[in-house]
Amino acid sequence: MIYLDHAATTPVHPRVAEAMHPYLTNVYGNPSSLHGFGREARMGLERARDRIAHILGAEPQTIVFTSGGTEADNMAIIGGAMAQQDRGRHVITSSVEHHAVLHACAHLEQLGFEVTYLPVDETGMVSLEELKQAVRPDTVLVSIMYGNNEVGTIQPIEEIGRFLRERNIVFHTDAVQAFGVMPLNVSELPVDMLSVSAHKINGPKGVGALYLGRKVPIQPHLHGGKQERNRRGGTENLAGIVGFAEAAEIAAREMEERVAKYRQMREAMLAVWREAGIAYHVNGHPERHLPHILNVSFPGVHTETMLMNLDLAGIAAASGSACTSGSLELSHVLQAMCLDDTVMRSAVRFSFGITNTVEEVEQAAQTTADIVKRVAR
Incomplete structure (x- = not known):
């Protein structure tokens, strides 16, 4: 898991x-x-x-x-x-x-x-x-x-x-x-x-x-x-x-170490997707963003489809706020950003923490790429 x-x-x-x-x-x-x-x-x-x-x-x-x-x-x-x-x-x-x-x-x-x-x-x-x-x-x-x-x-x-x-x-x-x-x-x-x-x-x-x-x-x-x-x-x-x-x-004592680790994980995940050659779109500000949150869309793969397949593979991610989990409504955040409909309907949030390793993040990224290649339309 x-x-x-x-x-x-x-x-x-x-x-x-x-x-x-x-x-x-x-x-x-x-x-x-x-x-x-x-x-x-x-x-x-x-x-x-x-x-x-x-x-x-x-x-x-x-x-x-x-x-x-x-x-x-x-x-x-x-x-x-x-x-x-x-x-x-x-x-x-x-x-x-x-x-x-x-x-x-x-x-x-x-x-x-x-x-x-x-x-x-x-x-x-x-x-x-x-x-x-x-x-x-x-x-x-x-x-x-x-x-x-x-x-x-x-x-x-x-x-x-x-x-x-x-x-x-x-x-x-x-x-x-x-x-x-x-x-x-x-x-x-x-x-x-x-x-x-x-x-x-x-x-x-x-x-x-x-x-x-x-x-x-x-x-x-x-x-x-x-x-x-x-x-x-x-x-x-x-x-x-x-x-x-x-x-x-x-958290205060380890902040510098944690932030560096999360940034490394983010880059590792994106590198896997670039190498896999899949289509993806990173949501949010390209520079002013929290280090542990990566929201990305995979056009052609519905959010629920991606999350279900990730869960079957033992990987936990989210569609957005946990307070709206189970809702079929589009994220109010993505709607407010006026993103393309295909981007909003395929968005997934990956968020990193102290129990994660770069290796398992890369594994999750590769699994995500495999899902995209298998189900994207």
Whole structure:
């Protein structure tokens, strides 16, 4: 079996599982309890917060733990917009965002907000000029993802952030796919909110975090307790948070090595296809892309046909976001990029991770080429 769907989720690192174990067995107190068991749990929670804050270049009190990237996005967008509705009710995002952002924006529209969905070019890139034109006096929030989860295109976050900061508009970025493979330092990056998730970096599922700048207004969406400095009610997932911190530190230490490895894998895969002489089209920006995501179309081979044949050969890949798996609809990202219909209907996403080797990636590429030669019309 060859797993090439790390953009969907990743296997838990052995050292992460080891770090979590005490918090699944012996350290079982509630972090909000005042007795010794609770204080021990609280120490573990705050150590993890310090570790993740350090990696992001943030202050510990600006880190809010959530149940994952989806909740972090919802908290930022819905909570951020609702907290500022007296200033205005206009929000801007892009047409290629993860559904955690798009559906949160759709919810705001039901609440009476106006949302502008920026178009992208054929590489999946947002235009800074079009964003500038979309800003209005009543714009209170902009959310643009750091790197796309389907095609890997990296957006001009720094340029967008600088422009919005001059106009005092709150800026959120979904950095779930970028975290662990791109250096993210919020003390230098002009963003007000940033979402990350554990299970994309070999941590456990069900835990994420939102960086929330000190002066950023937010309306809590979960009520029932004073946890996370009154910003998210509910007992924290302590074992998951400890595992998240461990995974984040490992990823930060190994980032340079991992990125070099993923780039080598990408080039190895493309080299096999060039050598095989098959027709293929790489989707996304040719230079500004996440190193671990390769979205490619094989005209003449339907996406579902390719994925089924790969699965039969023991190779796991994807058609796009795991949140839309099983859907027969075309990818909203590829549609927004206005790609040719034959390209959109034959797109497959391969995504690399720490368990992969160059040899097995080459094997998967050769199997893919064999499938194309056998079934392409």
